[in-house]
Amino acid sequence: MNILVLGGGFGGIVAAYTLRNTLLSEHEVTLVNQSSDFYLRAAFPTMAFEGDIRPEDIRLRLDEVLPVRGINFRKARVTAIRPERNTVETNDGELRYDYLIIAMGTDFAKDNVPGLMEYCYSLWTVDEVQRFWSRLRTFTGGSVVTGTALGSPCEGPMWEATMLMDRFARQRGMRDRVEIHHFTPKALALQPVGPAGVQWGKETFAKLGIHVHTSAEAVRVTPDRVVFRDGREIRYDIGLLVAPYIGHAVIVQAGLGDENGFVLVDSKMRTRTFPNIFAVGDCVSVPARPKMAHNAMRGGVVAATNIAYEIMGKPAYWEHRNEIMCVINNGGGKGTYVRSDVPWGGNLSIVMGAHADTPGLTAEESYFIKKAFADYFLANAGNVRFIM
Ligand SMILES: Cc1cc2nc3c(=O)[nH]c(=O)nc-3n(C[C@H](O)[C@H](O)[C@H](O)COP(=O)(O)OP(=O)(O)OC[C@H]3O[C@@H](n4cnc5c(N)ncnc54)[C@H](O)[C@@H]3O)c2cc1C
Incomplete structure (x- = not known):
């Protein structure tokens, strides 16, 4: 059998290793x-x-680490998926498959909020991170705004950026010269983490003097202002914002996507239309967000295990349930551990660590978990059996 995995992010890498370790x-x-x-x-x-x-x-060279572990690597851009012919077209030729896992992440809907990607930083790529760091190094005070547009995948990185900005300003002795604003289109900050998250956000941001703007849907960004649907505006010197996501055009063209181009799958990560095509990670259509590496990796294990079982003649019964599980780095070796299934109708809402008066992990232990998982993932070239 020939199994093709499209995309070398968290979902694709973990899926490929799970296949290799099982088959x-x-x-x-x-x-x-x-x-x-x-x-x-x-x-x-x-x-x-x-x-x-x-x-x-924090880099893995896929062309080096995968082949030595028995996985073929093709550096190529996917230009079309032909489900009815079991082939994928790339800029480097056509590839045939018996089973396909799509793990191609997403695209930004660049035009939904005009000016957002032009004037702000996103932290979504290494280049963006370096561009931001160059700006921050010379920052001596002013207004910083962090936030997410409606339809963006995940607010977690912006909660983290808000905490790290506060710490950066305090460390440099300029906190009194820095105004920090955080906005969300949701009615409450940290709403996806449920009641414990909302309480942590309220207490922490108030204590640190961070201005929180809720139900704030950004519609336009100018070189110095974020403009919201209800007429509010925030002036900024540095804007750190996440744009909305859309699915890849190739997924829509293959007839595998919902109206936004995200792949429709069942709980076994199998597409509804083609039994030999699975999808995992950010490219999947989910009833609620956030989209996270945690779910991309867990979905990758589920899709790959189901394919492997099917090839081995066993029933493919593994199922994936979304949940939030991450650690917010608050800086200084401290973190806040959050876990929730509230966005998908559950009532799990856990916060442990810095600024939360709750039992469980300390702030230092929470940070340690984040750092330890990153080290473990990189040291094993992504071939991880434990998923944080
Ligand atoms: C700043 C930041 C911090 C984050 N922190 C966390 C965190 O702490 N915890 C957490 O769980 N999540 C976190 N996330 C979210 C997490 O990074 C994503 O959910 C995760 O990367 C999704 O994995 P994926 O494999 O689905 O997609 P991706 O990681 O986006 O990988 C998709 C891959 O497909 C490739 N690809 C796309 N199109 C094509 C094509 N046409 N041809 C060939 N290849 C293609 C891309 O180049 C990419 O390598 C964070 C995100 C950001 C931006």
Whole structure:
């Protein structure tokens, strides 16, 4: 059998290893990615505010680490998926598959909020992080705004950026000259984490003097202002914002996407229309957000295990349930551990660590978990069996 994995992010890498670790070597596993480099994005906010992490410290060279572990790597850009012919077209030729896992992440809907990507920083790529760090190094005071547009994938990186900005300003002795604003289109800050998250956000942001703007839907960004649907405006010197996401055009063209181009799958991560095509990670259509590496990796294990079982003649019964699980780096070796299934109708809402008067992990232990998982992932070239 020939199994093709499209996309070399968290979801694709973990799916490819799960296949390789489960199937006999007579079955080919090939990962296709447009770049040979994988960067551990969860470390981007830390890199952006602390400046001492080099890109190569958080990079995996996919063309080196995958082949030595029995996975073929193709550096190529996917240009079309042909489900009815079991083929994928790339800028480097056509590839055939028996099973396909789509793990291509997403695109930004650049035009939904005019000016957002032009005037603000996003922290979404290594280049963006470095551009931001160059600006921050010379920052001596003013207004900083962090936030997410409606339809953006995940607010977590902006909660982290808000905390790290506060710490950066205090460390440099300029907190009294820096105004920090955080906005969300939701009715409450940290709403996805449920009641415990909302309480943590309220207490922490108030204590640190961070201005929080809720139900704030950004509609336009000018060189010095974020403009909201209800007429509010925030003036800024540095804007750190996340744009809305949309699915890739190739997914829409293949007839695999919902109205926004996200792949429709069932709980086994199998597409509704083609039994030999699965999808995992940010490219998947989900009833609620956030989209996270945590779910991309867990979904990757589920899709790959189901494919492997099917090939081995066993029932494919593994299922994936979304949940929030991450640690917000608050700087200084402290973190806040958050876990929730509230966005998907559950009532799990856990916050442990800094500024939360709750039992459980300390702030230092929470940070340790984040750092330890990053080190574990990189040291094992992404071949991880434990998923944070
Ligand atoms: C700053 C930041 C911090 C974050 N922190 C956390 C965190 O602490 N915890 C957490 O759980 N999540 C975090 N996230 C979210 C997390 O990074 C994403 O949810 C995760 O990367 C999704 O993984 P994925 O494999 O689905 O997609 P991606 O990581 O986006 O990977 C998709 C891959 O497909 C490739 N690709 C796309 N199109 C093509 C094409 N046409 N041809 C070939 N290749 C293609 C891309 O180049 C990419 O390598 C963070 C995100 C950001 C931006």
